[in-house]
Amino acid sequence: MELVNRIVNGDRRAVARAITMIENGSPEKHDVLKALHSYTGRAYLVGITGPPGAGKSTLTDQLLFLLRKQGLQVGVIAVDPTSPFTGGAILGDRVRMGSHALDPGVFIRSMGTRGSLGGLAKATKEATRVLDAYGVDVVLVETVGVGQSELDIMHVADTTVVVLNPTAGDHIQTMKAGIMEIADVFVINKSDLPGADKTEREVNNMLDLIHDFDWRPPVVRTTSRDPGTFRELWEACSNHRVFLQESGGWEKKRQKRRQDEIVGIIEERLHQKIREWIENHATWQQVLEEVESGKKDPYQVADLILECYNTSTCD
Structure with missing residues (x-):
């Protein structure tokens, strides 16, 4: 297939076209x-998530x-x-990371959520496969920034x-049941601002209450005023990668990801098949009327549809 050959041979336009598809x-x-x-499985996937205003885009840029x-x-x-009008992403990748837009060693793509919950676009997982096959060493996935519901990233990232x-700091306890529990690395960004010490202390206090993890997430402080702090962040990520590989967690995580994908x-x-069958079934409107009148209940109808669909006995 020509498009596939172009992707694995480093054609950026082919990558863009595949992701659009x-x-x-x-x-x-x-x-x-x-x-x-067959060309995937080599890239290191890093998810970057957190509440709105945390500075995820700046951190990704650094x-x-x-x-x-x-x-x-x-x-x-x-x-x-x-966007509720165009269906596209409201913020453009080149607006936020314009200094990298022309770098041939960087491929950036913005994706709109298109109604998908969990902080990721529905097509995100498949897009990471394309970038992996394209030959990148690292894929950074930055979530939309909606708060506690951003749990999907744990099923995509290493x-x-x-x-x-x-x-x-004052919100750590309310966040604990959501994104706080999926972290492999915590980052206190904008750490040159007041309150960084308190936030770091709160995160560590929360971690002290957890005694069943093999990997204790490190807490790293970053600030755009000191680029060296981002080296510490990447070192923490790299340490987690080594931990996964040495403990067997790397393959377990990827096996679980493959299973979930299948x-x-x-x-x-x-x-899709059941919806198409329903829409094309001659008596479907009659069935809906029977449910509306109380002659049948939705669960009964669902069971009948599944039974006849699986046995191919529906007329």
Whole structure:
């Protein structure tokens, strides 16, 4: 397949086209992803999440400078809120990371959530596969910034970085049940501002209450005024990667990701097939009227549909 060959040979336009196909749900995307599969599995995926205003975009930008100085090829997927008018991302990647837009060693793509919850766009996982096959060393996935619901990133990333700011100290306990529990690395960003000490103390106090983790998430302080602090952040991420590889967690995590991906594909296809069957069934309107009148209940109808669909006995 020509598009696949172009991607694995480093054609940026082919990568952009493939991701657009994925976002738009093109039927061709399945053939492309199938063909790319054997070229994936090498990139290190780092998720960057946290509440709005924590400075995730600035942190991602600083990491890009650092990784490029190390000679690494980097892909970035920045998930933004969706415009209710165009369906696209409200914030553009080149607006926030314009200094990297023309760097051939960096590929940046903004993706609108398009109604998807969990902080990621529905197509994010598949887009990371394309970037992986393209040959990047690291993929940075920046979530939309909606707070406690941003849990999907843990199913995509090898290392999840949770970004907080110095004003977060008073809210650590309310956040604990959400994104606070998925962190592999904590970052107190804008740490030159008042309140950084308190926030760091609150995070460590929370971690002290947890006794069943093999990896205690380090708490790193960063500030754009001191680029060296981002080296400490990347070192913490790298240490987590080594920990996963040496403990066997690396393969377990990726195996779980592959399993979830397969189950997700099955669910998506079954959902689509059953919906198409329902919409094309001659007596469907009559069934709905029977549910409305109380002659049948929704659960009874669902069981009947599943039974006849699985046994191909529906007339």
